Every structure is written in C-alpha cells, then in structure tokens.
Amino acid sequence: MTINMRSALLIGTGGFGNVHLRELTRLEDEGVLRLAAASDVRVPEQSAKLIADRGLRVYSDYREMLAAETGADFVIVSTPIQLHAPMCCDAMEAGYHVLLEKPPGATIQDVDAIAETARRTGKLCAVNFFAPSRSALERIVTIAASGDVGRIHSIKGLSLLTRTHAYFNRTPWAGKLRANGAVVLDGAFHNPAAHLLYSMLKLAELVSGPDGTGSGADPLRVAAEMYHANAIESDDTTSMRIELRDGTTLCFYVTLCARRAETQRIRLEGTEGAIEWDYQDQVTVWSKGETRSFDCGEGSVLERRYRNLMRAIEGVDDRLDVSIESARRFTLAANGAFESAGRIRTVPPAFVVRSTDADQPGSYIEGIEATLKEAFAAGKLLSETGAPWAEPSTPFDVSDYRHFPQRFRFSE
Structure with a gap:
C-alpha cells in the first residue's frame, strides 16, 4: 500500500530537538515526509542555520503555529520534560497526532492527562523511546x-x-x-x-x-x-x-x-x-x-518512529511501536x-x-x-x-x- 506523504510540525529545536530537525529534513529530502514549520522561543545557533537554509517557517509561540499550520498531520514535541504534557495535549486538542519525546511526562498525572486527551480527541500519541527494533x-x-x-x-x-x-x-x-x-x-x-x-x-x-x-x-x-x-x-x-x-x-x-x-x-x-x-x-x-x-x-530509530506513526495514521499499522x-x-x-x-x-x-x-x-x-x-x-x-x-x-x-x-x- 502506498502511504500518502504526511506533513509534520516541530516544537523545540534545541538539544534533542536539533536531532529531530536534522532527521526530519533528511527524510524530507528523501520524499518520506514534509516538515512544514517549527516553533521555539529561542532558536539555538546550531539549528538557526539549517532553518534559514531550508526557508522553514518559524514561530516563537507554538500555539500560534498549531493554529496557523492546519494542513499538517502530526507534531513532534521535543521540549523540557515539564512542558511535554501541556504541549502534547494542546497539539491533540488542536487536531494533530503527536510524537512525544521521552519521558512522556514527569508525573503519572501528566501521563494520564495525555492518555485521556488522546482518547477524547481520537488522536494518536506515540512516544520516542529507543526500544529494541x-x-x-x-x-x-x-x-x-x-x-x-x-x-x-x-x-x-x-x-x-x-x-x-x-x-x-x-x-x-x-x-x-x-x-x-x-x-x-x-x-x-x-x-x-x-x-x-x-x-x-x-x-x-x-x-x-x-x-x-x-x-x-x-x-x-x-x-x-x-x-x-x-x-x-x-x-x-x-x-x-x-x-x-x-x-x-x-x-x-x-x-x-x-x-x-x-x-x-x-x-x-x-x-x-x-x-x-x-x-x-x-x-x-x-x-x-x-x-x-x-x-x-x-537503522535509524527516529525514522522508524516517524514511519510507524504515519502508517498508523493511514491505518496500515494496527499499533504504535510505543x-x-x-x-x-x-x-x-x-x-x-x-x-x-x-x-x-x-x-x-x-x-x-x-x-x-x-x-x-x-x-x-x-x-x-x-x-x-x-x-x-x-x-x-x-x-x-x-x-x-x-x-x-x-x-x-x-x-x-x-x-x-x-x-x-x-x-x-
């Protein structure tokens, strides 16, 4: 089955967010997916050049990005741990599926809030744990x-x-x-x-x-x-x-x-x-x-996570890896x-x-x-x-x- 090309948004471009940025642009060049926009309160130098070279749209407020980029399919959340739950829930409430960086939340109540939001909105939430292949x-x-x-x-x-x-x-x-x-x-x-x-x-x-x-x-x-x-x-x-x-x-x-x-x-x-x-x-x-x-x-764990989420969105994969x-x-x-x-x-x-x-x-x-x-x-x-x-x-x-x-x- 042919998988339709899916469009992604990235919240967080520093730290491991830079790893996501580089992997997403690599896969975009290979025609696997499209990176539509990114959001960060301060884009670090290590990411700024790549963003500029790609002509990528950048938002300082992730909520503004979620409201503006409605053609995208899923959001990657790669931010400080304490922001994982609120940002993930906001993305699902706005109509997006999510790939969430590990750990999913600091507390059990954070994770339960994410799971409840996923059930209520019908959106998928995958977590980027590097589990065995x-x-x-x-x-x-x-x-x-x-x-x-x-x-x-x-x-x-x-x-x-x-x-x-x-x-x-x-x-x-x-x-x-x-x-x-x-x-x-x-x-x-x-x-x-x-x-x-x-x-x-x-x-x-x-x-x-x-x-x-x-x-x-x-x-x-x-x-x-x-x-x-x-x-x-x-x-x-x-x-x-x-x-x-x-x-x-x-x-x-x-x-x-x-x-x-x-x-x-x-x-x-x-x-x-x-x-x-x-x-x-x-x-x-x-x-x-x-x-x-x-x-x-x-091969690349990140690529496997992206592909699994996209196949799950299409209904090809019956489960998320994580x-x-x-x-x-x-x-x-x-x-x-x-x-x-x-x-x-x-x-x-x-x-x-x-x-x-x-x-x-x-x-x-x-x-x-x-x-x-x-x-x-x-x-x-x-x-x-x-x-x-x-x-x-x-x-x-x-x-x-x-x-x-x-x-x-x-x-x-």
Whole structure:
C-alpha cells in the first residue's frame, strides 16, 4: 500500500530537538515526509542555520503555529520534560497526532492527562523511546515462547554512563527535581537511561502472558535507592527492583558517574538459560550449553518512529511501536522509584573523585562499575551489596497509584 506523504510540525529545536530537525529534513529530502514549520522561543545557533537554509517557517509561540499550520498531520514535541504534557495535549486538542519525546511526562498525572486527551480527541500519541527494533523484539518473544530458556523470572538492565559537569550545566532544568515550580525529575533513569528502563518494561509486556494485553507487566511494587555524587538535586546513580503483576522481577541499575561508559544491556533470565539484548540491537541467547547471537539492527530509530506513526495514521499499522499506554508503565515505575527512595541521598565525598581534567571535568564514584555489575549479577539493590555509602529504602505500592508525590521529599 502506498502511504500518502504526511506533513509534520516541530516544537523545540534545541538539544534533542536539533536531532529531530536534522532527521526530519533528511527524510524530507528523501520524499518520506514534509516538515512544514517549527516553533521555539529561542532558536539555538546550531539549528538557526539549517532553518534559514531550508526557508522553514518559524514561530516563537507554538500555539500560534498549531493554529496557523492546519494542513499538517502530526507534531513532534521535543521540549523540557515539564512542558511535554501541556504541549502534547494542546497539539491533540488542536487536531494533530503527536510524537512525544521521552519521558512522556514527569508525573503519572501528566501521563494520564495525555492518555485521556488522546482518547477524547481520537488522536494518536506515540512516544520516542529507543526500544529494541521490531526484529529484536520478535526474536526475543519467539525464543521466550519456545521454552528454550525456560520460564522468564527476571529481567535486568545495566547502564554504565559517563556525564561530565557540562551535561548538568547544559540547561537550567538539568538535574533538577523542580523548575519554576513545575515537577521535572530530571535524573539518571528519567532521562539518559529512560530508554533502557522502558525497554525492560516493554519486553516484560511482550513476554508476560498469553492474554495479549500485557497486563502481567503492570508494576505492583517498586523498591529504589537513589543517590547523587554531582551537585544536582536529582539522582545520578540508582538501583531499582520492580515487582510485576505476573511475578516477574525487574532489576535496573544506572550511573552517570562511571569512568568508562559501556553499551547498555538487558538480560532476561529463565529457568533454563538467558537472553541478552544491547543498544546495538544484538540479541544473544544462552541455552542448552550453546550460545547464539543475532544482529537485529534496523537503522535509524527516529525514522522508524516517524514511519510507524504515519502508517498508523493511514491505518496500515494496527499499533504504535510505543503508545502512551505502554509508556505509562515507565512513568508508574519512575514515580514509584522516587516514592520508594523518599529522597535523593548524597554519596559521601570520601567515595567520590572530582576530576579537574580540562576536557572532561566530572564526578566519579570509586568502583561504581564493579559495584553495579555485582548488584546486576545478583539482582540486589546497592545497599544489599554492602556498598559502604548505600542506604536501604522501603518498597512502595503502585498498584493503584494516581498522583505524585506522596512520600517523596524534594529536599534532603
């Protein structure tokens, strides 16, 4: 079936919005879609030249753009986290489908407002989580269903990342819990490692059971320990354990304070073997004494998201790769993690190395790579590994959770 060329609008041209801008113009040159206009209160220099070269219409007020560009089909929202929900809802109310940058919202009430608006307006809302490719998902689901690795009982994710001080100074809301009175929760797993946590939940959704609804992947309880070595409000290092409705346990580990970054990965552990997926879309299976590997790469994730949304608008695809309903599980787990932790704890200075390297100044936690790998292997929280700076937390019930915050304290 031939897909009609669709027209897009972009809200936000800085930061990751610049990545969207470059990808959209590339696809426009290939005849895949058309970028009609963009909106930003201040167009950054990195985007201004491309916009000028393309002769792209630019609006300082996104609402003005939504009212003027009625011939467009969908809107990409790539703005600060606290603006995701209101801008997304405004776009759907104005008659547009939406591709929303991750995370979909800071709070569960934000995401529920988006989902309610989508239902009421009949508009699609896709979320730009970098989940495994369709090929990788199909491969993993097929292997899990075959019984080769037995019953999947746990899903683990490991994210060893490095972020220098420049990362936390890139924007006024970076590393903040609140900005201008709005909840942001810009931390390690709510921004740079959000893709990995979502992907774990997506895999759990697909392998959770035969009913096809994915309800077995609904989080019930979250236990999380959240820390920072950097001078920020939110976390830069977190360990998390999530209990799902079907009994599967998710264990997630992230730090932005590693000396050396590694490829992020997810491990599905079964009673008879294991399956591992990494950010290069490589799938590895250990079963019956054998190891098998599969390359499941499918090119640009952004292009896949645009094409999927356009096919869904046409009725060719019967589902979105990442729907707002699927993304809700991420926000439920994320909010539950903050509630469980209660507050963000500071890693004592004795365990932190402050680098004064002119090129890479940053804060690094001594031995964090080995500590997180140990926790990952054992499925333990950091306090359970005996890390001297870690403190236990209390699990938090999210089975009927509707509003953040309840137990979390914004200051130590």
